Each structure stands twice: as structure tokens, then as C-alpha cells.
Amino acid sequence: MGRSGTNSGPAEDLLIELDRDAGVPLHRQIEASIRASIRDGRLRAGASLPPTRTLAAGHGVSRGVVVEAYQQLVAEGYLVSRSGGYTQVAASMPPADADAGSAALTAVSTAQPVARSVGFKVDFGYGRTDVSQFPRAAWLRSVRTVLATAPNDRFAYLDGRGVPELHQALCDYLNRVRGTLAVPGNVVVCNGYGQGILLLIQVLARRGARRIALEDPSSDDDARVLAGAAGLDVVGIPVGPDGVQVDALDLADADAVVLTPSHQWPTGGVLSAEARAEVIRWARRRGAIVIEDDYDAEYRYDRSPVGAMQGLAPDHVVYCGTASKTLAPGLRLGWLVAPAHLVADVAAAKVLADRGSSVIDQLTFADFLGRGEFDRHLRRMRPVYRRRRDALLDALRTHLPDLRPAGIAAGQHVVAWLPPDLDEAAVVAAAARHGLGIQGVGPFRIAGAGPGGLIFGYATLSESAIAEGIALLATAIREVGGS
Numbered sequence: 503m504g505r506s507g508t509n510s511g512p513a514e515d516l517l518i519e520l521d522r523d524a525g526v527p528l529h530r531q532i533e534a535s536i537r538a539s540i541r542d543g544r545l546r547a548g549a550s551l552p553p554t555r556t557l558a559a560g561h562g563v564s565r566g567v568v569v570e571a572y573q574q575l576v577a578e579g580y581l582v583s584r585s586g587g588y589t590q591v592a593a594s595m596p597p598a599d600a601d602a603g604s605a606a607l608t609a610v611s612t613a614q615p616v617a618r619s620v621g622f623k624v625d626f627g628y629g630r631t632d633v634s635q636f637p638r639a640a641w642l643r644s645v646r647t648v649l650a651t652a653p654n655d656r657f658a659y660l661d662g663r664g665v666p667e668l669h670q671a672l673c674d675y676l677n678r679v680r681g682t683l684a685v686p687g688n689v690v691v692c693n694g695y696g697q698g699i700l701l702l703i704q705v706l707a708r709r710g711a712r713r714i715a716l717e718d719p720s721s722d723d724d725a726r727v728l729a730g731a732a733g734l735d736v737v738g739i740p741v742g743p744d745g746v747q748v749d750a751l752d753l754a755d756a757d758a759v760v761l762t763p764s765h766q767w768p769t770g771g772v773l774s775a776e777a778r779a780e781v782i783r784w785a786r787r788r789g790a791i792v793i794e795d796d797y798d799a800e801y802r803y804d805r806s807p808v809g810a811m812q813g814l815a816p817d818h819v820v821y822c823g824t825a826s827k828t829l830a831p832g833l834r835l836g837w838l839v840a841p842a843h844l845v846a847d848v849a850a851a852k853v854l855a856d857r858g859s860s861v862i863d864q865l866t867f868a869d870f871l872g873r874g875e876f877d878r879h880l881r882r883m884r885p886v887y888r889r890r891r892d893a894l895l896d897a898l899r900t901h902l903p904d905l906r907p908a909g910i911a912a913g914q915h916v917v918a919w920l921p922p923d924l925d926e927a928a929v930v931a932a933a934a935r936h937g938l939g940i941q942g943v944g945p946f947r948i949a950g951a952g953p954g955g956l957i958f959g960y961a962t963l964s965e966s967a968i969a970e971g972i973a974l975l976a977t978a979i980r981e982v983g984g985s
């Protein structure tokens with residue numbers, strides 16, 4: 503491997519020894535070679551890699567082979583794509599995790615995004631968005647506009663709600679696309695859903711709430727921990743194929759419920775119109791609050807849109823949105839649309855938490871929304887994710903027809919239910935031994951038992967990596983004793 507001692511421009515060459523008789527795909531060999539060089543320090547942080555065309559020509563492979571290898575390493579966090587079209591070694595290396603055994607997976611007991619895929623040949627870990635597709639050029643145009651035009655007083659301390667330009671731009675977008683009834687005065691900008699739920703739990707607890715209901719299973723490990731810390735009881739409401747089972751809410755004696763009604767996490771169900779109306783009636787009867795986590799509604803492939811619940815009862819529903827799925831989780835941009843009577847308290851909690859989110863980011867996002875760049879970005883990304891989802895479903899149909907995919911019409915992940923004779927934990931552990939990262943549904947259950955299922959995050963994987971992952975899973979399942 504040639505040493506790359508400069509980060510001033512693309513390198514010309516890189517030693518990669520390809521074994522064409524090894525039976526290992528060439529892109530995998532390139533990936534493994536670059537990964538190893540980064541790990542052992544031969545390629546240091548910031549080093550430039552040759553353009554894909556140059557490397558491909560130098561090794562007698564097609565450019566697509568090199569592109570695929572680079573893309574996989576970008577997804578794993580080893581490489582970053584730079585504007586100008588060249589690729590560099592990332593500033594920091596993904597943490598070493600050579601142990602691809604079951605211990606690596608048991609550590610991942612929460613749905614919170616797993617930062618990188620490490621130690622696996624293929625990782626279906628949930629919670630990643632394809633950040634290599636971040637619309638850098640359009641974002642930069644908005645940053646420039648903001649820096650050139652924002653009035654000075656926007657750079658001073660703000661109140662806890664954020665900048666007015668973003669409140670207006672979010673209302674325009676959400677009312678148009680999500681069917682909310684949002685007004686600028688009720689929007690609070692926060693650092694993603696993670697902070698939004700923190701602020702809401704603090705406010706509800708201070709106002710005397712005693713118990714919060716969560717979907718079971720749900721991703722809300724954060725909410726569980728935060729509610730406990732705030733002295734609230736947590737109760738799980740069972741989820742069926744169409745989302746949360748509303749009749750169980752009546753028995754829960756809760757002051758608030760957290761729902762993912764447009765695409766239940768993780769099972770993918772959509773709460774029906776009747777169930778939504780029933781939840782709203784419950785909230786009105788009890789004076790309770792519905793917290794609507796609308797985390798991935800923008801990605802919808804083959805079903806008609808389902809509007810946000812907030813539009814049905816803006817006085818009882820807090821709408822929570824995030825840019826983590828649509829743009830990048832690293833932006834830490836989220837928003838709440840709260841009933842009027844909660845807004846001041848939520849804004850005060852935000853001030854206490856961090857004095858407000860970055861003004862430049864907020865103004866940039868407002869400009870980006872206003873120019874229609876957000877819509878354009880989503881239009882570009884939907885077919886990308888759809889192709890990855892289709893590749894996943896095709897591979898499952900071919901190699902694992904006994905698994906039952908669910909909630910496939912939207913989002914960036916799919917759950918597949920296991921036949922009753924397959925033990926979920928055993929499958930997850932066997933998959934890890936074969937180099938496949940995947941999570942089961944079990945760790946996300948509140949009350950414990952339920953059918954076994956696997957969660958496939960597919961957003962950052964190429965179609966060939968998805969096919970390879972399912973082939974690994976099929977081997978693991980054969981080993982465990984299933985079909």
C-alpha cells in the first residue's frame with residue numbers, strides 16, 4: 503500500500519492485491535484492503551484516495567467495483583466523500599470492534615442510531631440515513647445566503663423557541679405535506695427528537711403527570727430512562743399489525759402517550775383513521791397529551807400518504823419532527839409543534855437545557871425549506887431507498903421465504919417476523935458469527951414476550967451488500983435449524 507502523506511488533492515495510486523481466484527468479490531477485496539490499511543495506520547486520517555476511475559484503470563476492474571467499495575467504506579465511517587468528487591480517509595477511525603460475536607450485539611440494546619457498522623461484513627443495524635447523499639451544495643448555498651443577509655440581531659441570544667424564519671418555513675412545509683395545523687407561535691426548535699422528548703417529559707412531570715404510555719415494542723429507550731428520571735411510571739401499550747392497540751390505552755391510566763402512528767417503530771404498522779380518532783377521544787376525555795413521533799413519514803413508497811395526527815387535534819397532540827432521517831442525524835435539528843398551553847414551558851425547558859439551537863443552522867434550514875431544496879432532496883432520495891428496500895424484499899423472498907416482512911411500504915427499515923420454531927436471539931447470535939449485524943425485536947419490548955422478528959435497516963447499504971447480507975442470514979438460519 504502506498505503511503506499517502508498529503509491531503510491536498512487526490513492520490514494517484516494505491517496498492518491493492520487482488521486475488522481473482524479467491525472466490526471473493528473484487529469490491530469486497532478492495533474494501534477489505536483499504537479498511538485494513540486504515541486500521542493499521544498505513545493510510546492516515548485525511549489521506550486522499552485515488553479517483554475511482556484511476557484506481558479501477560490501475561487494477562483492471564470496472565469503475566463500478568471501486569465505487570461500491572468506496573461507498574461501503576463511507577457508510578462504515580472509514581472514508582468521507584469530499585465535494586469536488588474525491589474521497590478521503592475519515593478524520594477519526596470507527597472504534598475497533600474485532601469481535602463480531604454475539605457480545606457485540608448484546609451491547610446494542612436500544613434502537614438509538616448505531617453510529618457506524620463496525621466488525622461486520624454487512625450490518626443491517628437500524629437508525630442510519632445515507633449521509634453520503636447529504637445535499638452539500640444546496641446547503642452551502644443556503645449558508646451563504648444566511649451569512650450574507652441575516653440581520654445582526656439574529657446572532658444574539660434567542661428565546662427558547664428558535665428563529666421566527668424557521669417557525670414559518672416549518673409551518674408552511676408541515677401544513678402542506680403532513681397535514682398539520684401548525685402556527686408559527688407553537689413551534690419550538692430543538693436538537694432532534696431525542697431532545698424534544700426530554701423537554702416534553704420534563705414539562706409534563708412538572709405539571710403533575712404521573713404516568714406515560716409507550717408503544718410496546720418501541721424505540722423509546724430514551725423516553726423510558728427519562729421518564730424514570732423524572733419520576734414518571736412507564737406503561738407499555740401492545741402493538742398489533744396496525745399500530746398500537748387503542749383499547750389498551752383506556753386501562754393504562756396514563757397522562758400522555760408516545761406514538762409513531764404513521765409508521766410504527768419497529769413493526770411498521772399504520773394507525774387506522776378509526777384508531778386515531780379513538781386515541782384523540784381518549785386524550786380529550788382524560789385531558790391527556792399525545793406525543794406524535796413523525797420520524798420517517800417522508801419516505802413512503804407504495805401507499806397513499808397518511809396525515810399527521812396533530813392536524814386532528816392540535817390542542818391535544820404534540821407533533822415531533824426531525825431532520826435525522828431526511829437529511830442527517832448529525833445536524834441535530836428537530837421541531838415540536840405543541841398545544842398553545844405547553845409552548846412557554848417547553849421553550850423555558852429548552853433555554854435551561856442549552857440556551858437554544860444554533861441560529862445559523864436554523865436560518866440555513868429555513869432558507870433550504872423556502873427554496874424547495876428539501877422537497878427536491880426527498881424526491882431524489884425516495885427512489886434510492888425504494889431500490890434498496892426492493893432489493894431486500896427480493897432477497898428475502900428468494901432465500902428466506904419463511905420470514906414474513908411487515909411494514910414495508912414506508913421508512914428506512916423493515917421488520918421480518920420469524921417462524922415460531924426459530925429463536926430470535928439464537929438467529930441474531932448466529933448471524934453475528936457469520937459477520938452479519940442485525941437486531942431482533944425482543945430487546946425493544948417493554949413487557950417481555952412476543953413473536954420473534956428481525957429489524958433490517960437498509961438505508962445505507964448498496965443493493966449488492968443487501969443481497970450478500972441476506973445470503974449470510976440464510977446460512978446463519980440453516981445453522982440454527984430453520985429452513
Ligand SMILES: Cc1ncc(COP(=O)(O)O)c(C=O)c1O
Nearest residue numbers: 629694695696721767797824826
Ligand atoms: C422512532 C424514532 N424516532 C425518532 C428518531 C430520531 O431521533 P433524533 O431526531 O433524536 O435523531 C429515531 C432515530 O433513529 C427513531 O428511531
